[in-house]
Amino acid sequence: EDQVTQSPEALRLQExxxxxxxxSYTVSGLRxxxxxxxxxxxxxxFLFTLYSAGEEKEKERLKATLTKKESFLHIxxxxxxxxxxxLCAVQRGSGNTPLVFGKGTRLSVIA
Amino acid sequence: xxxxxQSPRYKIIExxxxxxxxxxxxxxxATLYWYQQILGQGPKLLIQFQNNGVxxxxxxxxxxxxxxxxKGVDSTLKIQPAKLExxxxxxxxxxxxxxxxxFFGQGTRLTVV
Numbered sequence: 001e002d003q004v005t006q007s008p009e010a011l012r013l014q015e016x017x018x019x020x021x022x023x024s025y026t027v028s029g030l031r032x033x034x035x036x037x038x039x040x041x042x043x044x045x046f047l048f049t050l051y052s053a054g055e056e057k058e059k060e061r062l063k064a065t066l067t068k069k070e071s072f073l074h075i076x077x078x079x080x081x082x083x084x085x086x087l088c089a090v091q092r093g094s095g096n097t098p099l100v101f102g103k104g105t106r107l108s109v110i111a
Numbered sequence: 112x113x114x115x116x117q118s119p120r121y122k123i124i125e126x127x128x129x130x131x132x133x134x135x136x137x138x139x140x141a142t143l144y145w146y147q148q149i150l151g152q153g154p155k156l157l158i159q160f161q162n163n164g165v166x167x168x169x170x171x172x173x174x175x176x177x178x179x180x181x182k183g184v185d186s187t188l189k190i191q192p193a194k195l196e197x198x199x200x201x202x203x204x205x206x207x208x209x210x211x212x213x214f215f216g217q218g219t220r221l222t223v224v
Contacts, residue, residue, distance in 0.1 A: 004153075031210050043115075043202050043215030044154070051210075087153055096166055096209045098144055101153035 002027045004102035006088050012108045013078055021073040021086055021105045029093030033071050035064050036087040038104070044087055078109045113137065115216035117203050123222045129191035132219045136184070136205030142166075143180055144213060145188050146202040154202055160186065193223045 003026045013019055025033065032051050036044035048057045050066035057064050061082065063074040073086055085106045089099040116135040124130050136143050141162050146154035157176065159167040162183040171178070175194070180186040190197055200220050204213040 006153075034212060036215075041217075041220075043204075043218050046212045046214060049212050089153075091210065096142065096159075096161055098156045098159045098167055099154075099213060101146075101155070103151070103153045 002090060002092055002100040004088055004090055004100055006086075006102035006105050008105060009103070010106040010108070012110065013075075015079055015109055015111050016077045018074070018076045018078070020075070021107070023071040023073070023088030023102060024069060025071070025088075025090045027090045027092050027100070031091045031093040031097070033066055034089040034091070034099060035071070035073055036089065038085045038087055047086075075107070078107075080109045080111050083107055083109045115203055115205055115214055117201075117216035117219055119219055120217060121220050121222075123224060124193055126195055126223050127192040129189065130193055130221060131187055131189045132201050132203075132221075134186045134188070134203030134216060136186070136203070137214055139207065140205035140214075141183070141208055142206045142213075143186050144204040144206075145178055145186070146204065146215075148200045148202055148218070150199075157188070157201075190221075193221075195223050197221060198223045 005024045007022045035047040038044045048064040053068045085104040087104045089101040143160045145157040148154045157171045158178045160180040163180045178188045200218040202218045204215040206213040
């Protein structure tokens with residue numbers, strides 16, 4: 001069974017204090033690992049897809065990396081508007097399979 | 112490009128009543144998903160459609176939940192009868208196809224009292 005574990009559950013940062021969120025996964029043949037951002041009362045918003053170990057993607061203050069067992073979402077010099085829940089999801093490689101999500105990390109950035 | 116549309120945004124019903132949610136995916140997206148998100152949890156797949164065929168409904172409580180995708184475009188999810196534990200946000204998402212990212216709607220927040 002595919003499993004995704006995200007840590008920490010919650011993270012509180014001062015503005016400008018860089019940190020990383022972790023996503024550990026167990027999946028039979030990874031097709032892709034996805035990062036989403038979810039604001040309260042809204043649906044998840046797509047951020048990145050990573051397909052193979054060693055791959056990295058960046059968007060503004062966010063950088064996602066992937067190894068064979070985990071992914072990291074690095075947040076550099078965060079701002080209060082980065083406060084949200086960050087969700088990680090995996091898709092298995094065989095057939096048209098759905099995304100399996102972790103529980104998310106709730107990030108609060110304090111000014 | 113218009114996003115995934117869902118309605119209603121909010122619904123409050125009594126237990127044992129029925130409720131239906133509607134979703135219009137992004138134009139041209141063949142794959143449509145319904146996810147259930149309980150407060151503090153990640154989304155959990157209920158059902159996945161490819162065009163108008165069901166790909167995965169293994170986690171759909173079929174004694175009370177049903178879903179259809181009309182003509183491979185719009186979709187409805189129905190709960191009958193509702194239970195207290197069905198209180199959650201119901202998210203619809205769509206994607207172009209295999210291995211591509213899914214785009215989510217705003218969700219429907221259901222409260223069963």
